Amino acid sequence: MKNSKTTQKIAFFFLLLATLLIILPVGLIVVIIVVKGLPAISWSFIFDMPKDGMRAGGIWPAIVGTICLVAGAVLFALLIGVMAAIYLSEYARDNLLTRIIKLAIVNLSGVPSVIFGLFGLSLFVVFLKFGSSIIAGSLTLGIMVLPIIIAASRVALESVPHSFREVSLSLGASKWQTIRHIVLPNAIPGIMTGTILEIGRAAGETAPILFTVAAFYLPHLPGSIFDQAMALPYHLYVISTQVPNVDEKIRYGTALVLLILVLFVNLVAIIVRSKFRKKKKW
Template sequence: MNRFAIQRIGFAVLALAALVVVSPIVLVIATIVVRGISAINWEFLTAIPREGMKAGGIFPAIVGTVILTLGTALVAIPVGVGGAVYLAEYARDTAFTRAIRLAIVNLAGIPSIVYGLFGLGLFVLFLQLGTSIVAGSLTLAIMTLPVVISTAEEALRAVPTEFRTVSASVGGTQWQGIWHVVLPQAMPGIITGIILGLLRAAGETAPILFTVAAFYLPRIPRSAFDQTMALPYHLYVISTQVPGMPEQIQYGTALVLLAVTLSMNGVATAIRSVFRRRREW
């Protein structure tokens, strides 16, 4: 068998592997769209739930999901990127920093329910924040940090050393080089990590189960210390806890959650593309 035949077989195997990966995703999305599209209307998107959540809309859950995601971003982005800058640019390769990196990797693999119990113990009970948006956002931010730190650190390390050398050669301090040169060049990779982290946060149920989510709250929150409904928990409730729930409402809620996360992904991807076009290597 010549090398061209082997190459064709290799391409065929790779294409088959890609098809096996993509097909279940397409099937799931298609099922959600087909079964849930009939529930989507203006009332469903803008009204409050009523009649035991079997009628009305899911507006409070949509607002709650957006608020929690924004709260997570406000905490996770500066802390995560700051930690990545320290590890990539300032920290020396010592046993301590290696232990920190190992801890970050291990934290990324902890089940989300454990983060929920941690948030309950620390934020809700010990700090007495109660079941609130603040407690839920902080819990989700801690869960998101390992992904943001790891991807941001790799993006920073991928920037060629020559950029730092040129910055120092014209009299810039290390921080000036990082702020004006390294961070802009690493921004596409950093945004990728932020996207991954926030999308996970927006779709999680377990961390908010103990810290912020309300079973039924037909209004939007009035302060950061209120409970709120959220789409992932609302979907869990109407699928498992409410007897006689119409199937189209369940799939309609799943479709809205999917649309919200994909919209966030689209906006972040557009921002990433702008930074990628500005990259100079």
């Protein structure tokens, strides 16, 4: 008996150790970026245009660019994704077509991000003649996050109890009314969870925006969605590898701003989600 207890203790120790190891990289990333980046943060760093070939000044255009790109991508992906998820979980029968659709969604989520970039370049930039623009970048990012949004939305829709649908239908509501008034409102928290996960990815990806929107150096704000824009992840790449003699604190400051931006957008989504959760009464 004593022996097995010792074994158990050793096993627990190693399991705990492995779990603690997960905290380490997360903590280190945050600490290093905050410590090295914080000195650079100031109003002028955030709200000014870059100067001296990005070696001085601020990163405002990159912040605005990233916000526009993420907003466009999430808007597009939610619109298409939720509609597709409703079709798949509420209307579609199990046949060859829906199986092909589901297979396509699974495969889409396995495509490397640089492929999305090339795809966006050929479809939106060249074929649809959007040029290198916010709309092309947003749509490319949107397609990249679509599979997760669809998957999360389907799970959220399917987790709404079947009995709610039956009750609604039994009262003479149409199928669409049932979806609109009962199923969808109760699925929103789940849909938001999937969206929150994807906001961070859309904000941080470099490859999909590389060929579709990102400007190397553009010291003014975009005027419309058909303009090119700077974006934080690409800007970070540029000042870290392409421009010599950039102060280290500017690089880490940029990274810190990107982190905070993602955190902030997630926070908004989490607040929206908790509002809907409060409305949930079961």
